[in-house]
Amino acid sequence: MNTTFRNFLLVFSAVLLFSNCAKKGMPDGGPKDSIPPVIVKSNPENFTTQFTGDEIRIYFDEYIKLKDLQQNLIISPPLKYQPLITPLSTSKVLKIKILDTLKENTTYSINFGKSIVDNNEENEFEYFKYIFSTGTYIDSLNLKGNIKHSLLRKPVEATTIMLYEFDDTFNDSIVFTEKPTYIATTRDSTNTFELTNLKEGKYRLIALNESTNNYTFEPEKDEIGFVAETISIPTDSGYTMKIFKEIPDYKITRPNHISKHKIIFGYEGRIDSLEIDPISNLPEDWETWRFKETGKDTINYLFKPEIDIEVTDT
Incomplete structure (x- = not known):
């Protein structure tokens, strides 16, 4: 057997061996992860009193992300300026940066709703609340x-x-x-x-x-x-x-003459009846029909014969 052929067999055997090893290491599916993230520690600890800082860090046992945070986050009492909360992508640390001045002797609750999820299966860590007080008790x-x-x-x-x-x-x-x-x-x-x-x-x-x-x-x-x-x-x-x-107080807006035979009236509030009285002389064959537009606060006022109104700037 020549040297070239022997080297080829060695390389081919090595490739086969690597391939077999790789197959053994591949995951075979297994049960789906259904366990939500777990808090390892918080700094300061949850339910801290005499809080004077402006930053809170919460550490988890796995990578997390925040999902629909703005729709879920409830801070009580409400703050004038919303805190900066990260991660925006994935991390094992949740950081809360407080931008507002906190009231003295006040207990604050930060409720994350269903926004904290693990990175892979998005298992929810539901309704987690971080609570602290600027006073001596909660x-x-x-x-x-x-x-x-x-x-x-x-x-x-x-x-x-x-x-x-x-x-x-x-x-x-x-x-x-x-x-x-x-x-x-x-x-x-x-x-x-x-x-x-x-x-x-x-x-x-x-x-x-x-x-x-x-x-x-x-x-x-x-x-x-x-x-x-x-x-x-x-x-x-x-x-x-x-x-x-x-129901707001009844108020009708300025009419809009949108065609030669139609005027629309916008209004606010509840309207039980409406009288529309022309203030100019009308022809003897004048006829009108009015109706409320379904789903809109609009009265349509139709009439004949047609009237051609010239609009000028004043």
Whole structure:
């Protein structure tokens, strides 16, 4: 056997050996990972008191990522400036950088909802809350209840629950301008809620089905519910709130003459009846027909004979 042929056999044998070894090392599928991430440690530890820092680190036993964080994150009491929370991709460390000035003697809760998942199978580490206090103790009182819709029987969409401290500064317009003292959201389709880590005191309870997550009431967009009486905490009572769409005061907008035989009127609020009275002389054969456009706050006003209106700038 010549040297060239012998070298060829050695190389070929080595390739076969490597191939067989590689096959033995290949995963054979196995059971799917269904275990969510586990916290190894936190710095500072969860439920820390006399918190004075501006950064929190939470270490996990596997790589994690954040999924739909903005839709899940609830910080109570709400902060003026949202903290920077990473990782944006994958890491074993969750870092929270606080950008706001924290209130003295206040217990804060950072609820991640279902946003923390493992990197591979996206197993959810559900409703993890990091809690800390700038005072000497953690507030531990809570308030529970549920949400119903005043008109619909179907489950209510995720609703923001807002608790306002009832003191000398409270007034009925506060829901339009200021964020609440504490916030929570309803869980999935159960329509139940729980506000936690509350301090003793008197409060007013309000629910919002928000179009934007700004924790203030926008009547044109949002649905609202509330408990009429003042609530004293601690309490063993549960509260039911019915949400509804507030009907704004009736207002009609400037008409728009869109063709020779049609004028449209936009309006806001509830309209039960509408009289349209022309202020100029009309022909004897004048006929009109009006109807409300389905799904729109618009009245269509049709007429004949046609009128040709010349529009000029003034």
